[in-house]
Amino acid sequence: MNIRNKSILVTGGTGSFGKEFLQQTIKNLKSVKKLIIYSRDELKQYELSKVYSEKKYPFLRYFIGDVRDAERVNWALKDVDIVVHAAALKQVPAAEYNPIEAIKTNILGAQNIIEASLKNNVQKVVALSTDKASSPINLYGATKLCSDKLFTAANNFKGRRKISFSVVRYGNVFGSRGSVIHNFLHQKKTGVILLTNQKMTRFIISLQDGVKLVYWTIKNSFGGEIIVPRIPSLRIIDLAKVVSPKSKYKVIGARPGEKLHEDLISSNESRNTLIYQNKYIIFDPLNEKIKKFYTKKGGRKVKENFKYDSFTNKDFLLKKQIEKIVFNFIKNFN
Secondary structure, three states, X not given: OOOOOOEEEEEOOOOHHHHHHXXXXXXXXXXXXXXXXXXXXXXXXHHHHHHOOOXXXXXXXXXXXXXXXXXXXXXXXXXXXEEEEOOOOOOHHHHHHOHHHHHHHHHHHHHHHHHHHHHOOOOEEEEEOOHHHOOOOOHHHHHHHHHHHHHHHHHHHOOOOOXXXXXXXXXXXXXXXOOHHHHHHHHHOOOEEEEOOOOOEEEEEOHHHHHHHHHHHHHHOOXXXXXXXXXXXXXXXXXXXXXXXXXXXXXXXXXXXXXXXXXXXXXXXXXXXXXXOOEEEEOOOOOHHHHHHHHHOOOEEOOOOOOEEOOOOOOEOXXXXXXXXXXXXHHHHO
């Protein structure tokens, strides 16, 4: 899909992803017709508008609203061509303690986006997912799995509308709000780093690469698939040692709903998974057209019983790579 002269709306637009999406759009897409930042936090919108004002960037719009509010979502999507759905309640412990709130935002909010997109003749919808949606053991992961299913299934009842729904699923975003490095930098001041488990691993991706993947999906996806990037893993203990090598380490045990290792593709999902370029494509088995689309472009089935998890992943970050990432984060963070 050509993005030139298109109107784009980003839900959760004042979050870490939304800010990076805005920055890359300003830097690389000077021909965008309109970029709408949709979020429910007026303070964050105010602060963001001080840096990126509508006066300086005439194509920008700031729109206050909640994805839970179907009427507001429907109004916001009028004359919009592309929707990037990044809004979600993402904190695992908070979702465990407030389950219905996560359900309202992550599931019902997703359905509101789908219905409003269909009503307003949106052309492309890309929803952000998480590794926790694969074989979920916590409520956050379960709600995101439901959201993934809603978006991929939406392609099956779009009728003759020229619209496609796709999902992008990736691991932990390094340096995003609430990520582990923030905790480690804070704990460094106390001299004690708290670890849930010394063997814990996670997938890791930068905000920049996450946004690039979304743009790739807007331009190249068929619709109905879940797109998974091939990304490196990280040992949490290695990150802790880089951030604060002189600190002591205290193991406190896993939090409620927390995995030791994360999955991006389960062995059950691998039956409907293709490897394509530097990505994996999980296709809807009810829609053979997706499989044919990527197979014609060189996609091929993964091996039987394939599983893509952060522990058995062959690509792990080395200490020097972690040091470089941490150095760049601290430099930009300060």
